[in-house]
Amino acid sequence: MTTKLKVVVIGGGSSYTPELIEGFIKRYEEFPIEELYLVDIEPGHEKLETVGALAKRMIEKANLPIDVHLTLDRREAIKNAAFVTTQIRVGMLDARSRDEKIPLKYGLLGQETTGAGGFAKALRTIPVILDICHDIEELSPHAFLLNFTNPAGIVTEAVTKYTKVKTIGLCNLPIGTKMSIAKMMDVDVSKVDIEMVGINHLNWTTKVWIEGKEITSEVLDIMSGAKGVTVKNIPDIEWDPEFIQSVGMIPCSYLRYYYMKDKMIEKQLQDFETKGTRADEVRKVEEELFKLYKNPNLNSKPIQLEKRGGAYYSEAAVQLMTSIYNNKKDIQIVNVKNNGLISCLPDDVSVEVNCVIDSEGPTPLQLKTTLPPHIRGLLQIVKAYEELTVEAAVHGDIQAGLQALTIHPLVGSAELAKKIFKDILDKNKEYLPQFNKSNDNNGGIK
Structure with missing residues (x-):
C-alpha cells in the first residue's frame, strides 16, 4: 500500500459516481481515503466537472477530509494509487x-453485455482497458484494479491473460441476488449466504442459507412462476415453474435471455417499436440525472439514480476495497482466474x-456443488465464446471473432454471424x- 490511501476512478464522469461516493462516505471509518x-x-x-462538484459537496456535507481531484491526466492519477476502479463506456451511449x-x-437479441451486443462492446473495451493496465504496471504495480x-x-x-495487474472483476448482480432472496424470505440480508457458480452474467445460485440453514429448495419453490428476481435492465418475465425445478439452481436474471430466448426477443422488439432501446431509456435517465447533479444545492445521491440500473454498485465496490484494505477474510462473489476451481473450464x-x-x-x-450436464454444457459454450472474443479483441483476429459470434447461443448461425460482424466493424x-x-472496408470480412 502507499503511504496515502489513494483511490482512482477511471470513468469518473459517469452518472454512477455519486453511488460510489456515497459508499466511500458510509465506510470512511473502515476505509479512510x-x-x-x-x-x-x-x-x-x-x-x-458536474459529477466532481457533486462529489465534493457530498464529502463536504459529511465533513470528511477526502481530497477530491478531477483530471483528464490518467497517468498522473494512477501514480502511487492503492486501488484503481474502471467504469468506462468506450463510444459512450451512442455505441x-x-x-x-x-x-x-x-431478429436477434440486442443487449450490451451478452450476445452480439456484448461482443461489440468487448471489442471496443478490451484494448482500452489493457492500455490502462500498462499504465498501472508502470506507475502503480502494487495497485488492485477493480473492473x-x-x-x-x-x-x-x-x-489476467495479457497483463500482470492484480485485477478483480466486479458486478452488482451477486449482491442484488442476495438482496432479492432476503426480501423474498423476509429476513435481513446479513442473515443470507449464497454460493454462486459460473461466469459473469451467466451464473447460478447453487446454495442458499439463512442463518446457516440451507433453504435452496424453498427459494426455488417460491421462484417458480414468480417475478421480481431480476435487475432493472432485464424484462421481468415469469419463470416457468416446471422448468425452474428442473434447473435445480437459481438462475441469474441474465439467463432469461438463454432460457426464454423467444419471449425475450419478442418483448425487446415490442419495446423497440414503442420506446426504443435500453440505451435510449438510459439516455433519458442520464439527462434527468445530470440536470439534478448541476443543482449547487444538491449534496446527496438523488433517488432517481436507482433507475439507472446500478443498484448496490457502491456496496459491491467499496465492500471489496474495504475488505482488502483491512485484511477482513470475508466472503464475496467476484470474477477471478479459474485455476482449476471449475474443472470443466480451462485454468486461465x-x-x-x-x-x-x-x-x-x-x-x-x-465449490460445494458438482455442476450437472445442463449447467456444464451452457457454461462451456459461452465460455468458449468469451475466450474467442478476447483473442479477437486483443489481436484483431477476424477468424476468432467470426467463430465467437457463430457459437454464441444468442446468435448461433455462421451466416448471421458474418453479417453482424460486418456491421459491427x-x-x-x-x-x-x-x-x-x-484494406477493405470491413476489416477483412467479405
Missing part, C-alpha cells in the same frame, strides 16, 4: 445504442465465484483499430 481521483477523457470533461440495434435488425466495466468477465479475462479463464477476500486479494473457495471503425490490417 485521503486522495480520490476522478478521471475522464476530453469528451466527458463537462460531465466530470451502446448501435450494439443493441444491430442484432435486432436480424466494473462490462462485459466484466471478458474484460477480467483479458487483463475468468469465473465468478465465492472468494475469501484478504489483503492479498481474492482466494476462491472450493463498419459502425465501430474509429474504436477498432486492431482490425484495420485489411
Whole structure:
C-alpha cells in the first residue's frame, strides 16, 4: 500500500459516481481515503466537472477530509494509487445504442453485455482497458484494479491473460441476488449466504442459507412462476415453474435471455417499436440525472439514480476495497482466474465465484456443488465464446471473432454471424483499430 490511501476512478464522469461516493462516505471509518481521483477523457470533461462538484459537496456535507481531484491526466492519477476502479463506456451511449440495434435488425437479441451486443462492446473495451493496465504496471504495480466495466468477465479475462495487474472483476448482480432472496424470505440480508457458480452474467445460485440453514429448495419453490428476481435492465418475465425445478439452481436474471430466448426477443422488439432501446431509456435517465447533479444545492445521491440500473454498485465496490484494505477474510462473489476451481473450464479463464477476500486479494473457495450436464454444457459454450472474443479483441483476429459470434447461443448461425460482424466493424471503425490490417472496408470480412 502507499503511504496515502489513494483511490482512482477511471470513468469518473459517469452518472454512477455519486453511488460510489456515497459508499466511500458510509465506510470512511473502515476505509479512510485521503486522495480520490476522478478521471475522464476530453469528451466527458463537462460531465466530470458536474459529477466532481457533486462529489465534493457530498464529502463536504459529511465533513470528511477526502481530497477530491478531477483530471483528464490518467497517468498522473494512477501514480502511487492503492486501488484503481474502471467504469468506462468506450463510444459512450451512442455505441451502446448501435450494439443493441444491430442484432435486432436480424431478429436477434440486442443487449450490451451478452450476445452480439456484448461482443461489440468487448471489442471496443478490451484494448482500452489493457492500455490502462500498462499504465498501472508502470506507475502503480502494487495497485488492485477493480473492473466494473462490462462485459466484466471478458474484460477480467483479458487483463489476467495479457497483463500482470492484480485485477478483480466486479458486478452488482451477486449482491442484488442476495438482496432479492432476503426480501423474498423476509429476513435481513446479513442473515443470507449464497454460493454462486459460473461466469459473469451467466451464473447460478447453487446454495442458499439463512442463518446457516440451507433453504435452496424453498427459494426455488417460491421462484417458480414468480417475478421480481431480476435487475432493472432485464424484462421481468415469469419463470416457468416446471422448468425452474428442473434447473435445480437459481438462475441469474441474465439467463432469461438463454432460457426464454423467444419471449425475450419478442418483448425487446415490442419495446423497440414503442420506446426504443435500453440505451435510449438510459439516455433519458442520464439527462434527468445530470440536470439534478448541476443543482449547487444538491449534496446527496438523488433517488432517481436507482433507475439507472446500478443498484448496490457502491456496496459491491467499496465492500471489496474495504475488505482488502483491512485484511477482513470475508466472503464475496467476484470474477477471478479459474485455476482449476471449475474443472470443466480451462485454468486461465475468468469465473465468478465465492472468494475469501484478504489483503492479498481474492482466494476462491472450493465449490460445494458438482455442476450437472445442463449447467456444464451452457457454461462451456459461452465460455468458449468469451475466450474467442478476447483473442479477437486483443489481436484483431477476424477468424476468432467470426467463430465467437457463430457459437454464441444468442446468435448461433455462421451466416448471421458474418453479417453482424460486418456491421459491427463498419459502425465501430474509429474504436477498432486492431482490425484495420485489411484494406477493405470491413476489416477483412467479405
